[in-house]
Amino acid sequence: MPTLLDVMRNFVEALMMEMQNPDTGIKTQTQRVLITNIPHAVAGNDIFQWILQRLQITEEEALHLGDLFVKYGYIYPLLDPKNLTLKTDGSLYRFQTPYFWPAQSWPADDTDYAIYLAKKNIKRKGILEEYEKEHYNMLNQKINYKWDFVIMQAKEQYKAGKERKKADRYALDCQERAYWLVNRTPPGMLDVLEYGLDRVTDPNEKKKKTIAVYRREIMYYQQAIMKTRVKSSVSLEGLVKYSEQFLSNDPILSGCLPSNPWITDDPDFWDLNAKLVEVPTRTRVERWAFNFNELIRDPKGRQNFQLFLRKEFSGENLSFWEACEDLKYGDQSKVKEKAEEIYKLFLAPGARRWINIDGTTMGITVKGLQHPHRYVLDAAQTHIYMLMKKDSYGRYLKSPVYKEMLAKAVVPQETVKKSSTFLFGRRQLRSSPSPIILRQQEEEAKAREAAATVDITQVMSKLDRRSQLKKEPPK
Amino acid sequence: MATRRDGSAEEFPEPLFAVHQVAERVEALGQFVMKTRRTLKGHGNKVLCMDWCKDKRRIVSSSQDGKVIVWDSFTTNKEHAVTMPCTWVMACAYAPSGCAIACGGLDNKCSVYPLTFDKNENMAAKKKSVAMHTNYLSACSFTNSDMQILTASGDGTCALWDVESGQLLQSFHGHGADVLCLDLAPSETGNTFVSGGCDKKAMVWDMRSGQCIQSFETHDSDINSVRYYPSGDAFASGSDDATCRLYDLRADREVAIYSKESIIFGASSVDFSLSGRLLFAGYNDYTINVWDVLKGSRVSILFGHENRVSTLRVSPDGTAFCSGSWDHTLRIWA
Numbered sequence: 001m002p003t004l005l006d007v008m009r010n011f012v013e014a015l016m017m018e019m020q021n022p023d024t025g026i027k028t029q030t031q032r033v034l035i036t037n038i039p040h041a042v043a044g045n046d047i048f049q050w051i052l053q054r055l056q057i058t059e060e061e062a063l064h065l066g067d068l069f070v071k072y073g074y075i076y077p078l079l080d081p082k083n084l085t086l087k088t089d090g091s092l093y094r095f096q097t098p099y100f101w102p103a104q105s106w107p108a109d110d111t112d113y114a115i116y117l118a119k120k121n122i123k124r125k126g127i128l129e130e131y132e133k134e135h136y137n138m139l140n141q142k143i144n145y146k147w148d149f150v151i152m153q154a155k156e157q158y159k160a161g162k163e164r165k166k167a168d169r170y171a172l173d174c175q176e177r178a179y180w181l182v183n184r185t186p187p188g189m190l191d192v193l194e195y196g197l198d199r200v201t202d203p204n205e206k207k208k209k210t211i212a213v214y215r216r217e218i219m220y221y222q223q224a225i226m227k228t229r230v231k232s233s234v235s236l237e238g239l240v241k242y243s244e245q246f247l248s249n250d251p252i253l254s255g256c257l258p259s260n261p262w263i264t265d266d267p268d269f270w271d272l273n274a275k276l277v278e279v280p281t282r283t284r285v286e287r288w289a290f291n292f293n294e295l296i297r298d299p300k301g302r303q304n305f306q307l308f309l310r311k312e313f314s315g316e317n318l319s320f321w322e323a324c325e326d327l328k329y330g331d332q333s334k335v336k337e338k339a340e341e342i343y344k345l346f347l348a349p350g351a352r353r354w355i356n357i358d359g360t361t362m363g364i365t366v367k368g369l370q371h372p373h374r375y376v377l378d379a380a381q382t383h384i385y386m387l388m389k390k391d392s393y394g395r396y397l398k399s400p401v402y403k404e405m406l407a408k409a410v411v412p413q414e415t416v417k418k419s420s421t422f423l424f425g426r427r428q429l430r431s432s433p434s435p436i437i438l439r440q441q442e443e444e445a446k447a448r449e450a451a452a453t454v455d456i457t458q459v460m461s462k463l464d465r466r467s468q469l470k471k472e473p474p475k
Numbered sequence: 476m477a478t479r480r481d482g483s484a485e486e487f488p489e490p491l492f493a494v495h496q497v498a499e500r501v502e503a504l505g506q507f508v509m510k511t512r513r514t515l516k517g518h519g520n521k522v523l524c525m526d527w528c529k530d531k532r533r534i535v536s537s538s539q540d541g542k543v544i545v546w547d548s549f550t551t552n553k554e555h556a557v558t559m560p561c562t563w564v565m566a567c568a569y570a571p572s573g574c575a576i577a578c579g580g581l582d583n584k585c586s587v588y589p590l591t592f593d594k595n596e597n598m599a600a601k602k603k604s605v606a607m608h609t610n611y612l613s614a615c616s617f618t619n620s621d622m623q624i625l626t627a628s629g630d631g632t633c634a635l636w637d638v639e640s641g642q643l644l645q646s647f648h649g650h651g652a653d654v655l656c657l658d659l660a661p662s663e664t665g666n667t668f669v670s671g672g673c674d675k676k677a678m679v680w681d682m683r684s685g686q687c688i689q690s691f692e693t694h695d696s697d698i699n700s701v702r703y704y705p706s707g708d709a710f711a712s713g714s715d716d717a718t719c720r721l722y723d724l725r726a727d728r729e730v731a732i733y734s735k736e737s738i739i740f741g742a743s744s745v746d747f748s749l750s751g752r753l754l755f756a757g758y759n760d761y762t763i764n765v766w767d768v769l770k771g772s773r774v775s776i777l778f779g780h781e782n783r784v785s786t787l788r789v790s791p792d793g794t795a796f797c798s799g800s801w802d803h804t805l806r807i808w809a
Contacts, residue, residue, distance in 0.1 A: 005696055005716055008739040057737045061776060065737060068760055190782060194801075197563060199697075200610050200629040201652040203674045216649060220687055227688075232726035235708065236497040239723065239751070240769055242706040244501070246750035251794040252809070253504070253752060261532075262512040262795045262809035267549065270531055273792070329620035332637035332644065374644075375683050429550045435530055435573025436590055 004072075004102075013101065016074050019050060020095055026050045031078060031092050036166050038174075041078060041092040048088045063088065071192045072102055076178035082189070084181065094171070100179040102193065108183035111146060114139040116180055118154035131186050245290055249283060257283070258412040266415055267430055275299050282409040289397055292389040296321075308401040309392060316353035317384050317392070320346045324381035328374050339372035347380070357383050494721060494731045498769035504752070507765065507775045512795065513807040515546055517553055522799035523580075524614075524786045528569045531792045535576045536805055537564035543578050545590065548797065548807055555590055557598045566615040566626070577605070577624055579612035585626045587638055606636045613655045625668060625682075627654040633670050635682060647680050649687045656700045661707045669710050671698030677712050677722065691722050693729045700744045700787075704768075705751045711768075713742030719756050721768065733766045735773060744786050749793025757784030757798050763808070779806060 004012070019025045019042075031041040044066075052062040066086040069075050070093070077083060078092045086093075117136045120127055128136060140147060161169050185191040201207075248254050261267045272281050280300050288295040288304075295301040302318065309315040323346070327338045346355050347365065357365075361383045368376040396402055520540035527534050532549040541562050545555040561582035568577045570587075579585040585606035588598055606612065608628035615626045618635075623644070627633045633647040633654055652673035660667040667688070671677045677698055679689040696715035703710045704721075709730070713719045717738050721731035733754065740760035747754055753774065754766040763777040763784055782801035789796040795809035 004740065007695070008717060011736075011739060055737045058776070060778060061737055064760070064762065064778065068740075197611065197629075199653050199673050201631060201673065203652040203697075207651065212648075216687070220649075220690070223686075223688065227727065229727045230725040232492040232723060232728065232730060233497060235723050235725040236492055236494050236730060238725070239494065239704065239706065239709055240498050240501060242704075242708075243750050243752045243769060246705070247752060249793075250748050250750035250752065251792065252509070252748045252796075253750065256794065260794050260809055261549065262807060267532075269794070270792075325619065329618055329623055331622050331639050332642055333640060378683075431547060431550050431552065432530065432532065434554065434590075434592065435528060435533070436592060439572060439574055 009103075012069070012072075012074065013098070015054070016069075016095060016101075018054070019047070029092075033078075033170065036170050038078065038094075038167055038170055041094055042075075043089075044087040044091040044093060045089055047075065047086060047093060068192075071182075071190065073178055073182035074101060076174065076181075078174065081174070081177055082181065082186065084189070094174065096178060097175050100175055102182065108179075110139060110143060111150065113180065113184055114143060114146075114150045115153045115157065116176060118150055119158050122154055122158050129186070135184065249287060257281070257414055259415040264415055265429060267432065268412070268415070270432070272410060272412055276303065279408055279410050280405070282406070282411045285402075285406050285409045288402075292393045295393065295396075296388075304401060304405050305392075305396055308396045308399050309388075311399075311401065312392065312395075314392060316346060316355050317388055319353060320355045321381060321384055321388070324377045327377060330374075332374070335374050336372050339369055339376055342377065343369055355380075355384060491728070492730070493771070494723075494769055495771035501769050503770065504767055504774055509765070509775065509777060509808050511779050511806045512809045513548055513551055515548060515551055515805040515807075516803070517544055517546075518542055518803045518805075520803060521782070521801040522785060522803060522805055523563065523565045524567045524578075525788060525797055525799045525805060526567055526569045526576075527788055527790050527797065528573045529571055529791055530573055531790050531794070533569070533573065534797055534805070535567050535569050535578075536786075536799055537567040537578050537580070538803070539563050541580075543567055543576065543588075545576065546805075548805070555598060557588055559586075563611070566612045568615050568617055568624075570617050570621040571619065572621050575621055577615050577617065579606065579615060579626070581611050583608045583610055583612060583628070583630075585612050585615045585624060585636070587624070603638065603641070605638050605641050606634060607641075608632070608634070610653075613653065614657045616657060616659055618659060619665070625657060625659065627657045627670055629653040631672070633657060633668075633680065645682060645685045647685055647687070649678055649680075649690075650674050650676060655697060658702050658710065660703055661705060669701045669703065671701040671712055671714075673697045675714075677701055677710070679710075679724065689724065689727060691729060693720060694718070696741070699741065702746050705747055705749065711745050711747065711754055713745040713756050715741035715759075717741055717758075719745055719754060719766065721754075731768070731771050733764075733771065733773070735764075738764065743784055744788075744798075746787055746789045746796060748789060748796075755787055755789065755796050757787040757800075759783045761800070761802075763787065763798060777808065780804070 026042045026046045028040045028042050031038045047066050048062055051066050052059060063086065070086050071084045074096055075093045076096055078094060117128060117132055251260055256269055258268050259266055261269050273284060276299055288301045295305055306315055306318050309318055323342045330338060345351055346353050357380055361379050365377060365380045518538040520538045522536055522538050525534055525536040532547055533545060534548050535545050537543045539562055541559040541564055543557050543559060543564060544553055546553050559578060561580055564578050564580040566579050570576065575587055575589045577585055577587045584604050587603045587605050589601050605624055606626045608630050610629035613627050613629055615624055617624055622638050624636045624638055631650045631652060631654060634643055635645040637644055650672040654670050654672040657668055657670040666682045667679055668682060669677055669679045675692055675694045675696060675698060677691045678687045681688050694714040694716055698712050698714045700713040701710055708725055709721055709723045711719055711721050717740060718732050718734040719742050720729050723730045740758050742756045742758050744757040745754060752768055754768050755763060757763050761780045761782055761784060764773055765775040767774050780800040780802050784798050784800050786799040787796060795807050797805055797807050799805045
């Protein structure tokens, strides 16, 4: 939230002093304005070159940094005061006096501004700009009780100014004007000192800690001591490996096929990689082999994996995992209902899609289900996840199901962006269906599928029930 | 060798590595060119936040004057717009389904708006007030579904909410000042998130228990942005102290500092490229610096915005990133 940290401000201020060093600083010259000679002016280009040399940065950066120094009021332009930019030509600038340097702890005062405007007004009536007149009138109301003081100060300063040498007076006027341009920005100009919202809590303020805070800290440190840490050389190696593995998939670094839509205006890349596209791209299918997470997080990958699992008669594992995700991230009000359904379908003895978990986990889960909450199936879900990851995943990657998918996968041809021969600007860009519409379509498709699919066990149980009724004599 | 209280021997600690030392053998990146490919104009005031839709082209953005806009950033068409009853909408998020958005700011709340194309339906009419904090909302994010939202607030806490009922599911206490940012872990076991605040701390939380499981305090000022490395084993932070840093979660320490003498303004917003090799950071001096995460060096500096860069996110498929600025515009870079 602060605009410029004290540390940074010290750095800028030190640079300003360096720039004015007679030996290592910027060459100064005297500028003639009408019949006055203003000393210590520097050319914009010299400022730019000095920054470039001193900080060893690119030209663009040096220009940008120099420009910021002007915007923040450390350096001000002589001839075009309202244009707070750094021009790399012979345009002349002067260094602002340290008294007027921006300081977070010393914001520009309303009273000082009133005195400045009053002084300007005394110098030549009608010289105030529109926005300055508005400020002046507003201040007159706001600090009306001080107004005699304001006018008296303004007159004193004006008189003292008249007694100075013309060059000094001109310089002081420039400095003051520059200061107020930064601290009371005219409409339409960038207000650099705006910093957004104030913090609610001052982090430096020493707060008295409550018991709750200490309790939390104790718990934190206790578990922190027990925490196992990995050697940084090892964990960093992991970060590097991940980056290297995914480098070829990183469109910004390695491009993508057929092309990056943002660069060529061609959205084919997105169409070819749609959520449940008929034939996925080769890059996408190869990614499923990177790690289990990549496979399970891609809906198309899950679909293919489920195909494989069904062949091994362990399709219920993935379905169970999906049901647990739905429980964890779903509606709070449906937690109990969902947990019960999952139990009936996957965990109960003789359940239709019974999943194979060890006795201990089953015990914990069943106990937890007496008071269901969204994380009640975590243990079982982790167990099944690990089972799929350590066992099924490896076989899947070697299976015909995966290999076929890989063979079938599309390798799009690269499209090169045509040079802009379009006379009338960018060609018409294709819009895409809104997610709202897509979801509607998905739900309609699901409903149709549900209606068409007959659940055989439900039909069987209905038939059983009917035949049972027939056996019982009517009462 | 020293002996611990339990009698086990303590070896001398291994040297502390920084990531660039381990990455010495990694090939340097080639020439790097990124340009503004789209400029989105339509906000009448400072853009404060943005988020991508999972469809990789739509985005939601919010601004100081209370306007929240949903764009198809590929065509630059505006698809939905709503005006919040408060100013400084610092947080906005797109729901995973793409059918709703969440936002909040000085109203201390996080509200969910279902998106609709029905012209007769006023978007504000179906608005759901979900989160209630005692101070401004600084960040919000949906979890893996439209049903849960995680929020961060100026009141120093984070909280997890059930969207349908508005029920508080879990609250997270521990920051000593305003919390400014958060990010959910992408890891396979999920259930953790990281937050950053004005107390200079980045804290990692267990969503189930509400406890802080890891804490890092190496920045010199407010942490404005935190983002996980794509593998979930590390996260980056951007701070007012003009540096970005990388923290390794398994080694439990800071492993890189991204800074330069010539960068003197705070970093407001950070995000990784898809492979995690690049870190894009938006700064208060209107620029975006691109860092080589592994080598620790700066790869590129992007100019274009005319005021602070306040928000920056890489698209879900990593083809581009979007930056939002106080200059009222958003830019897509690729």
